[in-house]
Amino acid sequence: MKFYEVGPEIALTKHAITVRPIAFSNATFERLTPEEQDCVLQAGKAGGKLGRDVESGQDSEKLKAMEEAGLLKTHEFTERDMLLELAAPVKAAYAEELGATDVLQSIEAVE
CATH class of the missing domain: 1.10.287 (Helix Hairpins)
Structure with a gap:
């Protein structure tokens, strides 16, 4: 295939x-x-x-x-910015649940 x-x-x-x-x-x-x-x-x-x-x-x-x-x-x-905006609170809540807010912030700081 x-x-x-x-x-x-x-x-x-x-x-x-x-x-x-x-x-x-x-x-x-x-x-x-x-x-x-x-x-x-x-x-x-x-x-x-x-x-x-x-x-x-x-x-x-x-x-x-x-x-x-x-x-x-x-x-x-073409709606990537909207997708990222809508996903942000979900990612933040999940990171907080895991105790990984600092990890998420480090990941998001990478360009």
Whole structure:
């Protein structure tokens, strides 16, 4: 089964990204000098952004090619701001229920 066989109508909601963490032990990180730690953190941020940009571009190219071949039709989701506004109180209530308000705030602070 191919991607376009599952859903020939694709809504471009921008609701998900692929996360590819870089991980190693805290003991290893703490053995690094402050300059090396800063370098690792900055490289991780830059690498994460590059990865998201590359993946997003590749997705767009593949979707465009499939649409031009008549295999699917894409639809821009134009009410994302309204969706986020309506979801905000639900997310806040759930985060409070879990005792994770600070986690939600950290997530929402990421661009």
